[in-house]
Amino acid sequence: MSRLFAPLTLRGVTFPNRVWAAPMCQYSSVDGHPTDWHLVHLGGIARGGAGAVIAEATAVRPDGRISPQDAGIWSDAHATDYARITAFIRGQGSVPGIQLAHAGRKASTFAPWLGRGSVPQTEGGWPTVAPSAVAFDGYATPVSLTVEEIQALLRDWSAAARHAADAGFDVIEIHAAHGYLIHEFLSPLSNLRTDAYGGDLTGRSRLLLEVVDTVRAAIPDRLPLVVRVSATDWVEGGLTVDEVAEVASVLAGRGVDLVDVSSGGNDAGQQITLGPGYQVPFAHAVRSRSGLPVGAVGLITEPGQAEKILAEESADVILLGRALLREPSWPQRAARELGAALDWPRQYRAGIPRG
Template sequence: MSRLFSPITVRGLTLPNRAWVSPMCQYSATDGLPGDWHLVHLGQFAAGGAGLVFTEATAVTPEGRISPQDTGIWSDEQAEAWRRIVTFVHGQDTAIGMQLAHAGRKASTRRPWEGAGSVPPEEGGWPSVGADAQPFGSYAPARPLTTDEVAALPEAFARAARRAVDAGFDVLELHFAHGYLVHQFLSPLSNTRTDRYGGDFDGRTRLALEIADAVRATTDVPLFARLSATDWTEGGWTADDSVRLAKLLAERGIDLIDASSGGNTPHPDIPVGPGYQVPFAERIRTEAGLPTGAVGMITDPQQAEDIIAGEQADAVFLARALLRDPHWPLRAANALGADVRWPDQYARAKSWH
């Protein structure tokens, strides 16, 4: 029996398989509102057999967007726009999750296909904010958040979480990775603060833990956290730090760690290759005693099966493999000899002979 296509239950939610859709930014929203592109983009994965479909990084405040074209969840209008996407995904007997995010100093940037760099206010951008004033690479410098502004962020995440759950989302993920705001606070490379949100490990992790507490207090749905397990840079956040933080997050009701890496420095030396981040998921799973998801150049069905069967992670998050083939899970199930549900409209293609 395929382990990849075995069910898993997380805080009372049973997911039919462990091939999940990773959050992937689309840079295609207007005023934070998801549209037809998002319906088709996310809907195709639900029809393609994924056990859990995640939205892109969805901003909890307007200034938390990575680009002016990012989706948001800071208004009731946005929540209502998400509802029709949730309804479609649920119609495929698939669960849907929302990743809650704030880009921090990496906000107000151009869409990838429109060049690099910050978008100035006269072109629809805004001044970014961060743990301190250091810019990310060539981006515009950030305005350091005041202590009171930082202390208000957990409630912004909690409000967004309430809207998402009210719109029907089954799972929430807190984006604490990839050099965005919370990761900026975690790493000593991007957090030189001297107030209670800076300094030692306890100070730098305070915001992450306060957000986890605030969101957990407002909902009982499964709650994940995405971590960059390491900065891949001397003097930065480390795998040891990630294990330590994962233990603290588990105490606060986080149900699974989505283990990624990098994103906080412009040119880290990363040994990229198939499954290169899987060891982080395995270590956090083993040492923190918390379920994990593995991500990063997982492309082959047998590769994904071996990760689950070898107890390196409890699920795999797929990204580019799904952009190439939105029906990857259905194809993988066939390759692994697993019997999975196909949409009635596609059932005549179930036989590969």
């Protein structure tokens, strides 16, 4: 039996298979609200057979968006707009998920097709915040958060988590990767604080643990909680996989059900060694050290490759990004190649390959 198409149960949610759509920013929201694009984009991937579809980095407050065109879920109105999308995803037999985020010093930037760097306030941008007043290369210098402001942010995370559950999302992911706010706190390259939120790994991971506790308390116990991490900064003196594995061991006792293992994004000087499945060893290390289920992502493009990762117990789920942009029905093709059963929507069954 194919491991890729075996079900997985986390808490009260059963995922029909181990092919999950990773969160991918679409830069197509209006004041944080999803549009028809999101319905078609996320719904199309669900239609293609993914076991879970995780919506893009979705800001817990307006100034936490990556760009003015990014998604948000800081109000009841946002939750209402997402409800039709989660209903459609669920109707395709998939599990709707959302990634809750704050972009920190990498907020208020241009959408990729509009340019690079910080959006001036005169053009709709806003001041950014971070653990320390250290700019990301080419971006505006952020303001260092006070302890009181951090506590206010935790309230925003709690409210956003409740909105996400109300919108019908059945898995909640906390974004602690790719150089955004929580990753900025975790990394010694961007966190120069000397208070309880800085210094050693215990201090640098404090915000992540507080966000985890806050979100876990805000959502129903039946909903799985996932954390996406960058396992390394790919820079000497930066965050390491050993540190991330140590933090994951703590997360295992804080109500986290799976760690989604990525890497990089916090320093423009990163030197990434690219290759097929290049981040899989990080997932394996986090899984081995923490005992938590993990997701692997990064240049996983072929069904046999994904199947092997699971068979070698390097990961428990496979998250696909660009592969699903190119081919939203990738899971249907993979099932055929691996000899697994995967139901198609009845409207599309005339297209099932024969022979």
